[in-house]
Amino acid sequence: MTETRERFISAATKAFAERGFYGTSIAAIADALPYTKQALLHHFGSKEKLYAEVLKRISDRLMAELEGVRERALDPRDRLEETFVEFYRTTIERPDDTQLLMRELLDNKRRAETSRTWYLKPFLESLVDMVVEEPSTNTRSRHVALAVVYQLLGAINYFAVSEPTLKRMFGGEEFSKLRGNYEAELRRLIAARLDSEQ
Amino acid sequence: MTETRERFISAATKAFAERGFYGTSIAAIADALPYTKQALLHHFGSKEKLYAEVLKRISDRLMAELEGVRERALDPRDRLEETFVEFYRTTIERPDDTQLLMRELLDNKRRAETSRTWYLKPFLESLVDMVVEEPSTNTRSRHVALAVVYQLLGAINYFAVSEPTLKRMFGGEEFSKLRGNYEAELRRLIAARLDSEQ
DNA sequence: GCCCTCACTTACCATTTGGTAAGGTGACTA
DNA sequence: TAGTCACCTTACCAAATGGTAAGTGAGGGC
Numbered sequence: 001m002t003e004t005r006e007r008f009i010s011a012a013t014k015a016f017a018e019r020g021f022y023g024t025s026i027a028a029i030a031d032a033l034p035y036t037k038q039a040l041l042h043h044f045g046s047k048e049k050l051y052a053e054v055l056k057r058i059s060d061r062l063m064a065e066l067e068g069v070r071e072r073a074l075d076p077r078d079r080l081e082e083t084f085v086e087f088y089r090t091t092i093e094r095p096d097d098t099q100l101l102m103r104e105l106l107d108n109k110r111r112a113e114t115s116r117t118w119y120l121k122p123f124l125e126s127l128v129d130m131v132v133e134e135p136s137t138n139t140r141s142r143h144v145a146l147a148v149v150y151q152l153l154g155a156i157n158y159f160a161v162s163e164p165t166l167k168r169m170f171g172g173e174e175f176s177k178l179r180g181n182y183e184a185e186l187r188r189l190i191a192a193r194l195d196s197e198q
Numbered sequence: 199m200t201e202t203r204e205r206f207i208s209a210a211t212k213a214f215a216e217r218g219f220y221g222t223s224i225a226a227i228a229d230a231l232p233y234t235k236q237a238l239l240h241h242f243g244s245k246e247k248l249y250a251e252v253l254k255r256i257s258d259r260l261m262a263e264l265e266g267v268r269e270r271a272l273d274p275r276d277r278l279e280e281t282f283v284e285f286y287r288t289t290i291e292r293p294d295d296t297q298l299l300m301r302e303l304l305d306n307k308r309r310a311e312t313s314r315t316w317y318l319k320p321f322l323e324s325l326v327d328m329v330v331e332e333p334s335t336n337t338r339s340r341h342v343a344l345a346v347v348y349q350l351l352g353a354i355n356y357f358a359v360s361e362p363t364l365k366r367m368f369g370g371e372e373f374s375k376l377r378g379n380y381e382a383e384l385r386r387l388i389a390a391r392l393d394s395e396q
Numbered sequence: 397g398c399c400c401t402c403a404c405t406t407a408c409c410a411t412t413t414g415g416t417a418a419g420g421t422g423a424c425t426a
Numbered sequence: 427t428a429g430t431c432a433c434c435t436t437a438c439c440a441a442a443t444g445g446t447a448a449g450t451g452a453g454g455g456c
Contacts, residue, residue: 020301020305025413025414037414039433039434041414042434047414102300103218106297106304108362144379147357147380151353151357151383152353155349155350155356156352158351158356161303161304169322178341181342181345185346185349192390192391193387193391224444225442233404233405236405237403239446240403244444
């Protein structure tokens with residue numbers, strides 16, 4: 001059944017996000033479900049392959065969302081802003097995915113052969129295209145556009161990933177205020193950066 | 199000897215940065231030096247304690263650097279900008295430290311009791327203070343200032359941590375262009391954000 | 397000479413790791 | 427009725443894990 005596979009992938013996503021690839025044992029993943037470790041191995045063959053499926057699922061979702069915003073075809077300048085805001089929203093809605101991608105970034109050096117960050121390349125490329133094509137940004141060169149994209153993604157992902165830390169540092173109440181305002185503040189950052197004269 | 203301890207801490211920093219806490223065995227750290235695993239345990243007692251020392255050392259350095267810029271007492275507005283740029287520089291100069299801190303952020307939920315992200319709180323607080331105190335930013339409330347700080351730190355750290363991934367995605371040459379320009383682009387982001395009208 | 401401390405080693409251990417081998421069970425098919 | 431297939435289990439394993447115990451040997455103080 002695909003059902004069981006799906007449940008494994010969900011449990012694995014959560015576990016990998018929280019503890020990382022090396023910090024997660026396949027036994028721990030299986031224990032979160034009414035199955036044994038070997039059921040997992042039956043479905044996915046190995047830990048590495050399961051991980052690849054988890055990654056693939058996330059990148060598929062990212063691309064789908066990007067496509068979604070694109071089809072809503074607003075004014076190009078707004079669409080660009082909206083894309084980043086939309087990305088921010090899903091990013092805090094699915095903190096597990098965000099954490100996992102961040103970890104993948106960090107493990108990339110080590111797991112160079114096996115890892116599949118390639119999945120994310122089309123996502124990045126699409127964003128860069130949008131920045132380059134949007135005339136108001138005045139960024140005709142791709143590597144400048146990539147810098148802009150990276151700055152904004154950084155501002156988004158770094159915050160999304162810091163929830164537990166910030167909560168512990170400043171308390172839940174203070175964090176709520178911060179989070180409540182962050183989308184508006186992010187919009188300000190995006191606007192400031194996109195419209196800054198070169 | 200303190201010498202040996204230092205060597206262990208250095209080797210551990212590199213290893214923890216590359217593979218994470220769980221992905222690094224104390225044996226692997228010791229193997230990078232002409233010592234046995236037990237020499238490590240002799241000096242630090244446990245893996246967790248060694249990790250704490252690594253973290254402490256990094257946070258000490260961060261605070262020292264922050265103090266350094268503060269003493270160079272430029273115009274307050276420039277000092278704020280310079281602080282972030284300085285942070286960016288050391289961040290790419292010491293990719294290991296940056297990676298390790300990012301991992302710490304991610305592991306925070308799990309290692310809530312043992313972890314010492316607290317070390318970083320003074321660093322964050324100092325930055326927030328600087329933003330609040332600087333009148334041109336128009337940010338009197340601390341949680342707005344914290345949002346600004348987080349956005350900029352995110353833009354810095356996320357990029358710093360992505361070197362291997364970006365290199366593999368776009369090739370070393372293209373990455374060099376990106377990196378060569380990033381400081382200037384970062385300055386633009388900082389300026390745009392700090393001076394944006396509220 | 398004796399003792400103690402410090403830096404470090406060898407020996408050892410229980411536990412956990414990812415993975416293999418060899419089934420068992422029920423549903424569907426010939 | 428027998429065969430086969432997908433799904434899942436129990437049994438098992440070699441390697442690696444963090445850590446304990448018990449030293450060894452050099453240097454310094456007395």
